[in-house]
Amino acid sequence: MNELNLGSDAATYVQTSIKDGVVTVLMNKPKKLNGWTMEMMDAFKEAFSLASKSDNVKAIVFTASGSYFSAGVNLGGTIKLMHPKSLHKLIVDHNQQLFEAFLNCSKPILVAINGPAIGASVTSATLCNGIIASENATFSTPFAALGITPEGCSSIHFPRLMGEKNAQRMLGSEGWKPSADEALSAGLIQWVAPHDSLLEDAHDIAKGWVESGVKREFLADSQLEELKSVNATESIALADAFLNAAFLREQSRFLWSKKKRGPSAMFFSLWLLRPIWGKLI
Numbered sequence: 001m002n003e004l005n006l007g008s009d010a011a012t013y014v015q016t017s018i019k020d021g022v023v024t025v026l027m028n029k030p031k032k033l034n035g036w037t038m039e040m041m042d043a044f045k046e047a048f049s050l051a052s053k054s055d056n057v058k059a060i061v062f063t064a065s066g067s068y069f070s071a072g073v074n075l076g077g078t079i080k081l082m083h084p085k086s087l088h089k090l091i092v093d094h095n096q097q098l099f100e101a102f103l104n105c106s107k108p109i110l111v112a113i114n115g116p117a118i119g120a121s122v123t124s125a126t127l128c129n130g131i132i133a134s135e136n137a138t139f140s141t142p143f144a145a146l147g148i149t150p151e152g153c154s155s156i157h158f159p160r161l162m163g164e165k166n167a168q169r170m171l172g173s174e175g176w177k178p179s180a181d182e183a184l185s186a187g188l189i190q191w192v193a194p195h196d197s198l199l200e201d202a203h204d205i206a207k208g209w210v211e212s213g214v215k216r217e218f219l220a221d222s223q224l225e226e227l228k229s230v231n232a233t234e235s236i237a238l239a240d241a242f243l244n245a246a247f248l249r250e251q252s253r254f255l256w257s258k259k260k261r262g263p264s265a266m267f268f269s270l271w272l273l274r275p276i277w278g279k280l281i
Contacts, residue, residue, distance in 0.1 A: 255267060
């Protein structure tokens, strides 16, 4: 077997290949900047699940095609109009399950970041065994600018990885977007590679893990149960923030500027009716 047996839907979003006991899971929607739509997230979750169960897989490399690693979660494609309590629960469950797909993966994961990485694609990477980045990579977690709270365990994990000052530079109002070299110096990532040899270098690292029997573990000595607890708490806070009037209005404006009229109208409707349905949460 030289690839995972993905379903047809998942296979349109990610590609897989297996060599030396290492499966490479490649996000493959470069024209969409590998944005995390529900379909994309379901696809790589399926790949991780299959890899965890496969005797042929001893390590995972998670990467992407094109110039971007990922533009992050596509909110317009994930949030739907429904009863406020149901919407709040949906956001909590969706966020918690997204990061648990990484936390619960039983095989060591190396994330190979080929270009700009934004939001959840950054925080989830820090929940893996390690991160190698192309010299073209940048890292952005613009939560404060969006008016939302940290996710992906970044509220505790970022300070452990980079120290409180650098964590706040990324998570706070400064919105620091480090380059690959800056991220390496800060402690956010562990390796930088020439862009053209990124996947080769990533495979060599993962192959070395296979040969030396490296197990699934977390950076900065973090422990699974603590991270799962933090993820659950952050998911509730994030759902609260998502249903805040200021966030809804800003999302409507942003999506309209991108000519995404339908999703923009949905967020505008949520904002306009917020004083009424807000009492139902």
